[in-house]
Amino acid sequence: MSRRLGNEEIDLVDFDGLKLFMFKDDYLYDHAIPQGRKSQSLQDYQHFIRQHGYPPSVVTPENVERLSLARYGIYVFMHHLWKHGVDFVALDIGSHVGEFSLKIGNCIRTFARANRVIAFEPTEVGELVRYSIELNGLGDIVKHEDLAVSEFDGLMLFAYTSGYSDGGHIIQEDTRAQGGSGRLIHFWRQSMKGKSLKSKIECVGKVLRSKLSRLAPGRRHISSSTLIVQSVDILSYLERHHCDQPLFVKIDVEGSDSVIISRLLQLLPTRLVSIIFELAPTQVAGGFEQARSYLESLGESFHLFDLFYVSNPTRFNLIAPTEIRRFVTEVSGREPGYTDVFMLDKRIPECDQLLRRLSSLGAEADRMVL
Numbered sequence: 001m002s003r004r005l006g007n008e009e010i011d012l013v014d015f016d017g018l019k020l021f022m023f024k025d026d027y028l029y030d031h032a033i034p035q036g037r038k039s040q041s042l043q044d045y046q047h048f049i050r051q052h053g054y055p056p057s058v059v060t061p062e063n064v065e066r067l068s069l070a071r072y073g074i075y076v077f078m079h080h081l082w083k084h085g086v087d088f089v090a091l092d093i094g095s096h097v098g099e100f101s102l103k104i105g106n107c108i109r110t111f112a113r114a115n116r117v118i119a120f121e122p123t124e125v126g127e128l129v130r131y132s133i134e135l136n137g138l139g140d141i142v143k144h145e146d147l148a149v150s151e152f153d154g155l156m157l158f159a160y161t162s163g164y165s166d167g168g169h170i171i172q173e174d175t176r177a178q179g180g181s182g183r184l185i186h187f188w189r190q191s192m193k194g195k196s197l198k199s200k201i202e203c204v205g206k207v208l209r210s211k212l213s214r215l216a217p218g219r220r221h222i223s224s225s226t227l228i229v230q231s232v233d234i235l236s237y238l239e240r241h242h243c244d245q246p247l248f249v250k251i252d253v254e255g256s257d258s259v260i261i262s263r264l265l266q267l268l269p270t271r272l273v274s275i276i277f278e279l280a281p282t283q284v285a286g287g288f289e290q291a292r293s294y295l296e297s298l299g300e301s302f303h304l305f306d307l308f309y310v311s312n313p314t315r316f317n318l319i320a321p322t323e324i325r326r327f328v329t330e331v332s333g334r335e336p337g338y339t340d341v342f343m344l345d346k347r348i349p350e351c352d353q354l355l356r357r358l359s360s361l362g363a364e365a366d367r368m369v370l
Contacts, residue, residue, distance in 0.1 A: 010128070012040040015099050015370070017055035018106055018136050019045045021128040022097050027164050032311065032370045045135070054137045057103070057110040070361040073307075073316040075107055077274070077344070077358065078248070084349035086272065087115055089245045093149045093234070093260060094252035095119035096166045098129035098142075099311065099370055105133075105142040117142040120149050122229040123160050123168045148231040149253065149260055156231040161224045170256055171226065235263050246272035250310065255283060258294070261343075268301060272345045275302075276310055280338035281328050292328045295341070299324065302343035303355060306331075310340040311370040315363040318355065336368075 009024045014037040022029050029038075059067065059075040067076060081088060092101040101119040108115045119129055119142060129144045148156050150170055157171040238244075249264060251257045257277040267273055281291040295304060304319040306327065319327050319341075331339045348354060 008124070011038055012042050012045070013037055014040050016058045016103060016106075018102055018132075020097055020099060020102060020132040021135075023125065023128070025163055028096075028166055028370060032368050034369065042135075049137070054106075054109070057107040059107055060110055068360075068362055070307075070316040070363050071313050073305075073313055073342075073358050073361050074104075074276075076361070077354065078104070078107065079111075080350070080354045080357070081246075081248075081348070082111065082113060086246055086349065087113070088248045088272070089243050090115065090117040091234070091247060091249040092117060092119040093249065094168075094254070095121040095126070095129055095144070096252065097125060097370075098132050098144070100250055101129070101142050101144075102132060102136060102138060105138040106136065108141050109138065115141070119144045120147050122146055122148045122158060122231075123227065145232075146230070147237075148229045149234050149237075150231040150256065151259055151263070152231070152233050153236055154231055156229050158227040158229045159224065160227050166252075167254055168227075170231070170253070172256075233263065234260060235266065238267075244271065248274050250276040252278055252310070255280075258284075261298075265301075268345075272347060274345045274348070275343040276307065276340055277343070278310075278338055279331065279341045281332045282337055288328060288332065292325050295319070295324045295328065296321070298343055301346060303346060303351070305342040305344065305358065307340040307342055308334075308366060309336075309368060312364075312367060313340075314366045316342075316358050316361045317363070318359050 010021050011024045011029070012019050013022050013029075013033055019040050019042075022033070057075075059072055059079075064072075064075065064079045078088075090101070090104050092098070092104075095101050098119055098121070101117050105117045108117070119126075121129055121144065126144060126146055133139055133142050133144060148158060148170055150156055158168060159171050160168040247264065247267070251260055253260065257279075261275060261277060264273055264275060279291065279295075281288055284291040284294065286293075298304060299319075299321050304324075306315060306317045306319055307313045308315050331337070344351070344354070344358075
């Protein structure tokens with residue numbers, strides 16, 4: 001099923017039994033969604049729901065103790081909290097199409113829990129999240145907020161490029177004057193540091209092939225926009241909505257993760273907080289050494305895990321404090337140049353037991369699949 005809404009062509013895509021709306025003219029749709037999961041029938045899915053009810057999560061009360069693959073690590077974590085009487089609110093900051101929010105929400109429904117999920121996405125793709133929540137009957141669990149998350153409540157300029165809907169980000173004042181090309185040049189210079197000439201040529205080739213593929217016949221040209229969005233400070237938001245439970249937070253905001261993390265860390269004296277965020281050492285102000293120092297400081301309160309890529313967690317590797325320097329070096333050399341880090345609050349009940357369980361999960365072949 002595909003149809004055109006406004007100026008965007010939309011498809012219905014399968015995500016572990018759930019069906020989510022995605023823009024077809026988008027990099028992740030092209031490169032991260034297997035063909036067999038595209039072009040789902042909206043009518044057939046709604047007929048199925050009427051006859052059989054909503055599909056359960058792939059992780060259920062019956063199979064959760066037997067799971068052995070890293071892709072299920074987040075569900076294992078959630079189940080551990082529930083077993084030890086810890087209820088939580090999940091925050092999906094930079095939700096994109098809502099895949100994380102809806103999978104988590106469906107697991108909550110399958111386990112008959114009362115947790116809530118809040119998805120923050122201020123761009124046009126957020127409108128798709130609203131419809132996906134409704135389609136999958138998760139309105140009582142998952143809430144979409146048409147908001148960006150930053151340091152304060154107010155208005156923000158937001159960079160958004162059609163065709164790359166997962167790359168939207170708040171425009172920082174110190175880089176805005178450079179324009180888009182200035183930001184790209186700065187990132188490129190940083191990412192090329194220390195690479196051999198052969199590696200630089202290969203990187204250039206990959207970027208060019210990616211850009212050229214988007215100019216194939218039948219595809220519209222890429223257009224960049226600056227949006228004015230409403231922004232919230234996450235602490236103010238939680239206070240206004242009387243949210244004082246432990247938090248499980250996923251952050252994907254293209255470079256502003258540390259700003260949000262610094263706000264969330266202020267909650268540690270009063271509640272448990274565990275966070276997934278994206279680490280790109282070449283994009284950290286101060287470079288490699290700053291990234292290393294940052295992780296070491298986080299390691300004082302959290303056990304750190306390398307997930308590699310949150311959309312397809314191919315590993316769940318515990319990062320020992322003595323291995324942080326090696327870890328940052330290794331991440332810098334990966335083809336995407338980043339990884340997702342899971343910050344597990346050390347104060348979680350029976351945390352040693354959870355560490356052993358998560359560390360036992362088997363890694364899978366690295367691939368980018370939402």
